[in-house]
Amino acid sequence: MANYNSVTPEIIAELEKAAHGHVVTGADVNPDYAKDEMPIYGSRMPDVSIDATSTEEVSAIMKVCYENNIPVTTRGAGTGLAGACVPICGGVVICTTKMNKILSYDLDNFAVTVQPGVLLQTLADDALKHGCMYPPDPGEKLATLGGNVSTNAGGMRAVKYGATRDYVRAMTVVLPTGEIVHFGATVSKTSSGYSMTNLMCGSEGTLGIITEMTLKLIPAPQATISLMAPFEDLAACISTVPKFFKRHFHPQALEFFEKEILVSSEEYLGKQVFPRKIEGTDVGAYLLVTFDGDTQDELDPIVEKAAEMLLEDGALDVFVADTAPKLKDIWAARSSFLDGIEEQTKLLDECDVVVPVNAIAEYVGFVADVKKKFDFSVKYFGHAGDGNLHIYACSNDMDPKEFNKQVDEFMSAIYKKAMELGGQISGEHGIGLGKTKYLAEALGPVNIRLQQGIKKVFDPKLILNPGKVCYRL
Amino acid sequence: MNILVCVKQVPDTTEIKIDPKTNTLIRDGVPSIVNPFDGYALEAAARIKDKNPDTKIVVMSMGPSQAEAALRDCLAIAADKAYLVSDRAFGGSDTLATSYILSSAVKKIEELEGKFDAVFCGKQAIDGDTAQVGPELAEHLGYPQVTYGLEVSLEDDSLHVLREAEDGTEIIGVKLPCVVTFTKPSFDPRFPTIKRKMAARRAKIEQLSAADLTTIDLTRAGLKGSPTKVKKSFVPPRKEAGVVIKEATPEDSAHKLFQTLNDAHVI
Numbered sequence: 001m002a003n004y005n006s007v008t009p010e011i012i013a014e015l016e017k018a019a020h021g022h023v024v025t026g027a028d029v030n031p032d033y034a035k036d037e038m039p040i041y042g043s044r045m046p047d048v049s050i051d052a053t054s055t056e057e058v059s060a061i062m063k064v065c066y067e068n069n070i071p072v073t074t075r076g077a078g079t080g081l082a083g084a085c086v087p088i089c090g091g092v093v094i095c096t097t098k099m100n101k102i103l104s105y106d107l108d109n110f111a112v113t114v115q116p117g118v119l120l121q122t123l124a125d126d127a128l129k130h131g132c133m134y135p136p137d138p139g140e141k142l143a144t145l146g147g148n149v150s151t152n153a154g155g156m157r158a159v160k161y162g163a164t165r166d167y168v169r170a171m172t173v174v175l176p177t178g179e180i181v182h183f184g185a186t187v188s189k190t191s192s193g194y195s196m197t198n199l200m201c202g203s204e205g206t207l208g209i210i211t212e213m214t215l216k217l218i219p220a221p222q223a224t225i226s227l228m229a230p231f232e233d234l235a236a237c238i239s240t241v242p243k244f245f246k247r248h249f250h251p252q253a254l255e256f257f258e259k260e261i262l263v264s265s266e267e268y269l270g271k272q273v274f275p276r277k278i279e280g281t282d283v284g285a286y287l288l289v290t291f292d293g294d295t296q297d298e299l300d301p302i303v304e305k306a307a308e309m310l311l312e313d314g315a316l317d318v319f320v321a322d323t324a325p326k327l328k329d330i331w332a333a334r335s336s337f338l339d340g341i342e343e344q345t346k347l348l349d350e351c352d353v354v355v356p357v358n359a360i361a362e363y364v365g366f367v368a369d370v371k372k373k374f375d376f377s378v379k380y381f382g383h384a385g386d387g388n389l390h391i392y393a394c395s396n397d398m399d400p401k402e403f404n405k406q407v408d409e410f411m412s413a414i415y416k417k418a419m420e421l422g423g424q425i426s427g428e429h430g431i432g433l434g435k436t437k438y439l440a441e442a443l444g445p446v447n448i449r450l451q452q453g454i455k456k457v458f459d460p461k462l463i464l465n466p467g468k469v470c471y472r473l
Numbered sequence: 474m475n476i477l478v479c480v481k482q483v484p485d486t487t488e489i490k491i492d493p494k495t496n497t498l499i500r501d502g503v504p505s506i507v508n509p510f511d512g513y514a515l516e517a518a519a520r521i522k523d524k525n526p527d528t529k530i531v532v533m534s535m536g537p538s539q540a541e542a543a544l545r546d547c548l549a550i551a552a553d554k555a556y557l558v559s560d561r562a563f564g565g566s567d568t569l570a571t572s573y574i575l576s577s578a579v580k581k582i583e584e585l586e587g588k589f590d591a592v593f594c595g596k597q598a599i600d601g602d603t604a605q606v607g608p609e610l611a612e613h614l615g616y617p618q619v620t621y622g623l624e625v626s627l628e629d630d631s632l633h634v635l636r637e638a639e640d641g642t643e644i645i646g647v648k649l650p651c652v653v654t655f656t657k658p659s660f661d662p663r664f665p666t667i668k669r670k671m672a673a674r675r676a677k678i679e680q681l682s683a684a685d686l687t688t689i690d691l692t693r694a695g696l697k698g699s700p701t702k703v704k705k706s707f708v709p710p711r712k713e714a715g716v717v718i719k720e721a722t723p724e725d726s727a728h729k730l731f732q733t734l735n736d737a738h739v740i
Contacts, residue, residue, distance in 0.1 A: 228664065273661070300674070307667035319664035320549070323506060324485070326664060 004089055004463070005069045007047040014068075015048060015092070018060035024049045032078055033093045034086065037342075040349055040404075041083030041434035046073065046093040053098050055172055055180060055211040062209070063178030065092055065463060072176070073465050074205040076117060076144030080151065081350060082432025084204040088473065089466045094209065096146050103212070105130055110217045111169055111186045116146025116210050123215075132217035135161035137253075138428065139335050146210050152202035154428030156253040156334070159385030160292075161218070163428065165201040172212035173200060176459040186214055199454065204430050205465040207458040221292035224252070225303050225322045228330055229315035230275060230283040234258055236314040237285040238361045241384045243313070244289065245357070249306050253290040254385030255334055259283055261379045264340035265333050273329045278316035287315070287384065288334060296322075337381055337390075345394040347376070349407045349434075353418040354388040354427030366417050367391060374406045388427030415442065436472045443470075474528040474627060476518045477582065477589045478552065479575060479610070480511035482536055482543035483600040507543045510595025512550075514655040516662040517625050518593050519551035525627060529553050531586055533578060535563060535571060541678045548673035549665035555676065556582055560683040565696030568605040573698070575606070576613030577689040578681055585679075589650060591632060596621055596654040604654070611652035618652040619645050625653060 005011075007025075016023045024030070025048050035043035052058045065072045071091035078085060087093050099115035102123065106112070107130060114123060120134075121141035127134045138148060138155035147153070149171070154163040170184035183196035200207060231237040237256050244251050259276065266272050276283055289306065293299045307318040321327045342348065355363045360382065367389075371378040375398055382389035391414065393407045415425060415438045424442070425431065431439045440448055451470035455462070467473035484503035492499050507515075515532065522528035532552040534540045537559060544555035558578045566574060583589060592614070597604035604620075611618035621637040631648050637656050647653070665673070683691060692698055716733065720726040734740045 227667065304667070304671055307671075311667075318667040320667055320670045321664060323546075325509075325661070329661065330664075 036080040046087040076147035079143040084432030133220040151430035170214040173208035234285040240313040256384040257381035268340035352429040355423035359421040482540040514593035567699035567701035572609030607654035
């Protein structure tokens with residue numbers, strides 16, 4: 001593992017030359033720069049933070065850090081859930097949130113070029129004004145696009161439209177050496193050597209610093225309808241999922257969750273939208289599905305067929321949201337699950353496994369069984385349509401050490417099961433700092449050797465985001 | 474109980490456009506919705522029906538044939554039957570003429586559906602914002618009225634209406650039959666179920682033309698029957714929301730006021 005140098009007053013002076021007026025040191029550094037949304041994986045204040053404003057500035061900073069062997073960690077809005085932006089070796093943090101301009105639209109090619117600090121919500125809203133949709137739809141709308149690309153964030157619309165990776169056409173990257181490179185192009189297909197854009201997507205700031213991105217857009221669907229189906233229990237709710245695909249319903253989003261997590265979210269929002277009882281029967285779980293298309297008439301028959309199927313499969317009823325306020329209400333509750341959990345929980349850890357769609361029911365059954373052995377409570381919900389599950393271990397009264405010990409055992413067991421079922425460690429949150437051990441176990445020595453080899457090609461001195469993804473400290 | 478809910482189809486925006494020549498609304502290209510306040514009126518009726526399952530809810534709208542879509546939305550949510558009052562002779566009606574036509578329609582629909590115990594309206598339509606039609610309808614019908622209703626409950630032969638007042642809420646008891654207009658309560662209208670949605674899509678919307686309204690005096694309807702003359706229409710500039718400072722003591726309030734003005738660099 002690399003040995004890094006300390007940040008000396010001389011180095012700070014050089015950084016000040018590289019990024020004049022943007023260098024902050026010592027106690028003046030924003031304490032938020034020490035962590036992301038999952039501080040349980042660790043936190044550490046950097047020695048220096050720089051809110052960068054241009055590609056050239058990032059390049060100049062990197063040259064100083066490369067020459068002086070100073071660790072550098074890039075961050076966006078800090079909404080990550082795996083500790084990927086925590087500067088665990090100190091050094092310099094480069095924050096991209098000031099690079100927040102939507103630079104240009106290329107509406108002939110359905111592309112938009114943005115700086116990495118543009119927030120997801122900002123682009124989503126702005127694209128709609130141009131008649132376009134940016135399909136990736138992670139729950140955290142205040143994340144930066146740079147962060148979304150770096151974790152290959154997914155979100156609820158991934159069922160139909162794929163994850164962030166599928167919308168990255170090209171990018172400008174500053175390498176750890178300070179060199180500026182361009183990857184990709186605004187083309188629909190390419191067979192031109194290794195796909196560097198795909199390597200960058202999901203690399204969690206370990207290979208280079210993305211300073212500009214060209215993202216793909218699609219014409220905005222004109223009609224959207226969501227169905228909300230309450231079920232008596234989770235098993236029936238989940239078992240209906242694969243049928244949506246077998247019957248060609250092409251849902252835009254397909255989510256399931258239990259009542260408990262919905263109640264936390266609605267309490268957090270202060271608004272009850274979902275029915276908790278249907279004609280005397282307590283609701284145990286909900287399925288939420290969205291369809292989109294060009295016209296309402298095109299959607300109506302699909303929606304009717306899907307609703308019939310849900311009722312046949314045991315849905316207690318099926319409710320329709322086809323107006324803007326109703327759509328907003330039901331998806332607001334879904335989007336606030338994590339906020340609801342965070343507000344009510346002192347000790348929190350999560351896992352973000354993805355399993356084949358037809359294995360969800362078995363997997364959830366396994367998790368429900370395993371959790372009985374532990375003292376913490378387990379809450380989960382999932383993108384039913386793509387097999388991506390978010391499982392949270394929550395406790396308010398356990399000793400933190402005991403919590404960590406038990407969680408480690410719990411996570412090892414459920415990751416192992418996910419791999420057995422043909423799944424992966426992370427569906428969309430990334431490996432960061434928190435999941436490196438599990439990734440190494442899951443990938444095995446040969447795969448890890450390849451990943452570390454790639455890392456070394458980009459970052460020979462291992463100064464960029466040390467201790468993350470495939471290199472553990 | 475027999476409840477009539479009056480609804481209006483409105484453009485889904487408060488930024489409506491107005492034809493400078495005719496001074497009437499341009500509806501082309503703007504998606505239409507059920508006026509949100511009418512949605513609250515329908516929800517109030519539905520809540521009465523939840524407790525009194527033998528309640529019948531009839532919805533009525535006046536407007537062009539496109540307004541059928543709004544009525545279907547109401548059928549999907551809670552209404553049992555829908556009437557569209559539509560005739561060229563009604564075009565250009567102001568609030569007085571509209572409420573008169575609606576009162577004539579109420580009489581006609583009562584012949585078909587039985588007497589209504591209550592007529593529910595939204596407090597106002599978001600496109601016109603006059604808040605006049607509901608109260609005027611009550612006058613034409615000769616019914617007592619309560620405006621700015623939030624919630625209602627049926628108590629024997631009267632309704633108890635929780636209504637929004639200047640500084641809080643009050644409960645007013647009103648004898649049936651009556652008119653209640655509704656404003657935004659603390660809850661949202663319910664979601665339509667798919668079964669109701671499908672049934673609503675195929676439901677028959679009863680049509681009432683001028684000829685069907687046997688009691689109507691047509692000189693009191695349409696543009697000619699409207700005493701209101703629109704000289705000019707415009708969208709007023711948006712006013713910034715004010716800040717209410719109400720701390721525990723007057724001293725605290727004064728302190729907060731000073732702090733706020735100071736922070737805003739006003740003083």
